[in-house]
Amino acid sequence: MVMLQGARHAHIAALENAARHLKVSLEIIELRAPEELTTGQLDAIVFPGGESTTMRLTGGIEGNGLLPTLFSWLRTNRDCPVLATCAGAILMADPQDGGPPLVNGEINRNGYGSQAESFQAELQTPEFGGTFPGVFIRAPRFKSVAGDGIGIAYNQDEVVAIREGCWIAATFHPELTDDIRFHTWLLAQAGGDSE
Amino acid sequence: MAFDMTEMRHGTELLKRGFAKMQEGGVIMDVVTPEQAQVAEDAGATSVMALERVPADIRAAGGVARMSHPDLIKGIIETTSIPVMAKARIGHSEEARVLEALGVDMVDESEVLTPADPFYHIPKNDFTIPFVCGCTNLGEAVRRIFEGAAMMRTKGEAGTGNVVSAMQHARLVAQEIDWLQRCDDEDFGFAVEQIVGGFMKIEEMSEIALELETTPFGTIEECIEGVNEILTQVTSMGRLPVVTFSAGGIATPADAALLMQTGMDGIFVGSGIFKSEDPVTTAQAIVHATHHFKDPEKIAEASAMMAAPMPGLEIETLDVRMENRGN
Numbered sequence: 001m002v003m004l005q006g007a008r009h010a011h012i013a014a015l016e017n018a019a020r021h022l023k024v025s026l027e028i029i030e031l032r033a034p035e036e037l038t039t040g041q042l043d044a045i046v047f048p049g050g051e052s053t054t055m056r057l058t059g060g061i062e063g064n065g066l067l068p069t070l071f072s073w074l075r076t077n078r079d080c081p082v083l084a085t086c087a088g089a090i091l092m093a094d095p096q097d098g099g100p101p102l103v104n105g106e107i108n109r110n111g112y113g114s115q116a117e118s119f120q121a122e123l124q125t126p127e128f129g130g131t132f133p134g135v136f137i138r139a140p141r142f143k144s145v146a147g148d149g150i151g152i153a154y155n156q157d158e159v160v161a162i163r164e165g166c167w168i169a170a171t172f173h174p175e176l177t178d179d180i181r182f183h184t185w186l187l188a189q190a191g192g193d194s195e
Numbered sequence: 196m197a198f199d200m201t202e203m204r205h206g207t208e209l210l211k212r213g214f215a216k217m218q219e220g221g222v223i224m225d226v227v228t229p230e231q232a233q234v235a236e237d238a239g240a241t242s243v244m245a246l247e248r249v250p251a252d253i254r255a256a257g258g259v260a261r262m263s264h265p266d267l268i269k270g271i272i273e274t275t276s277i278p279v280m281a282k283a284r285i286g287h288s289e290e291a292r293v294l295e296a297l298g299v300d301m302v303d304e305s306e307v308l309t310p311a312d313p314f315y316h317i318p319k320n321d322f323t324i325p326f327v328c329g330c331t332n333l334g335e336a337v338r339r340i341f342e343g344a345a346m347m348r349t350k351g352e353a354g355t356g357n358v359v360s361a362m363q364h365a366r367l368v369a370q371e372i373d374w375l376q377r378c379d380d381e382d383f384g385f386a387v388e389q390i391v392g393g394f395m396k397i398e399e400m401s402e403i404a405l406e407l408e409t410t411p412f413g414t415i416e417e418c419i420e421g422v423n424e425i426l427t428q429v430t431s432m433g434r435l436p437v438v439t440f441s442a443g444g445i446a447t448p449a450d451a452a453l454l455m456q457t458g459m460d461g462i463f464v465g466s467g468i469f470k471s472e473d474p475v476t477t478a479q480a481i482v483h484a485t486h487h488f489k490d491p492e493k494i495a496e497a498s499a500m501m502a503a504p505m506p507g508l509e510i511e512t513l514d515v516r517m518e519n520r521g522n
Contacts, residue, residue, distance in 0.1 A: 007216040057239035115300035
């Protein structure tokens with residue numbers, strides 16, 4: 001769990017529910033500083049939502065350097081599944097560490113407007129069995145999908161989640177709903193689908 | 196791209212409380228100009244609170260403190276990319292409507308401004324945007340959540356640079372939650388009754404022994420039911436069901452870390468940034484300490500980053516105790 005800032009506890013609760021559902025054990029490792037990346041054995045990574053400007057400052061090169069270290073690590077560990085939501089999706093699509101994006105799609109911060117424009121809508125998620133409750137909070141907005149990115153969630157015609165290999169960047173918040181399919185997917189990808 | 200708006204729901208409780216969750220672990224800073232908003236954003240603030248004067252100056256000026264001028268709030272909204280909050284007077288629904296129309300992301304129904312309604316807070320469920328409210332104890336917090344607050348903060352004593360009140364409020368809420376988890380049904384029922392009593396203060400002012408049946412938030416029966424439900428949830432969660440920040444008197448990185456250690460989800464800094472000797476480094480230092488609140492070396496590092504904090508005030512010497520407003 002990237003612990004820089006934001007809705008970390010909602011993700012932890014969703015992961016716990018998903019682990020119970022899959023009957024697997026779960027250990028949360030809190031990533032606050034680059035050292036913690038090498039001390040723990042990571043099977044999957046969650047980038048929570050929050051304020052991307054804050055995360056870039058506290059985790060960027062001028063902060064403690066967690067983000068550039070993590071992005072480099074991911075580029076050489078492409079089989080480590082990632083679930084990135086909202087601000088996390090911004091970081092994956094636009095890492096700003098000098099390297100290529102981790103998920104190929106052009107993304108705009110705060111693409112819908114102020115909090116009054118935050119919304120819930122039913123999404124089309126063919127890979128996740130039909131529909132999914134979308135919760136968008138001052139959400140970013142994908143303008144395009146490129147490279148190996150595949151659109152996996154749609155709000156009407158607009159792509160709102162991109163999967164690239166086993167990395168998902170979603171502009172909405174599955175962790176704020178009772179629907180644990182994205183978190184179950186993450187744990188299953190991590191090899192935790194059975195004991 | 197045109198959206199079918201009928202398929203989209205706005206202003207739900209999930210969206211309001213979700214907005215507050217995105218602030219977790221963050222620092223929200225009071226700013227009075229677009230330039231200050233930029234300083235806050237560049238230092239890593241998760242939101243700014245737009246107002247005309249910081250609490251220390253409101254305290255010094257005296258008189259009635261009201262909502263800020265719309266041009267000031269708009270100027271700050273246009274400058275910054277992070278969320279913008281603004282303060283409305285306690286019970287002043289119309290100020291809150293103005294703030295909502297201006298496009299602020301969250302309203303702080305704040306005791307720092309002069310209260311407008313002596314009996315009732317704003318019915319916050321009627322709004323699309325979320326509210327944060329202050330509390331000094333669990334009862335106030337539960338009333339505000341029942342009224343629709345999506346986020347809580349300690350009141351502390353704003354504009355003093357003195358954390359003692361913020362600590363008092365954080366400790367009291369935590370101990371009262373602990374008590375609820377241990378107490379029997381009779382004590383629990385007493386708590387519900389006392390908390391609902393807070394909605395009925397208008398009865399005390401009546402010459403003709405008014406018996407209250409309804410409030411702006413529902414009938415008394417609905418209040419009892421709602422308060423009971425929230426208290427039950429608090430008891431099972433062992434915390435408030437909404438994100439809870441500390442506010443009021445935080446002036447140093449160590450202050451921020453101290454409040455975070457009591458279990459607060461984040462920090463509001465009012466006068467503490469822009470009344471300090473060097474606001475830029477103070478802002479960075481408080482963000483740094485809030486992020487690393489478990490690491491004393493990092494808090495030492497943060498403490499060394501900044502120049503002199505704002506001057507402080509002894510609570511006992513104050514003419515106005517903002518924390519006593521609107522409970």
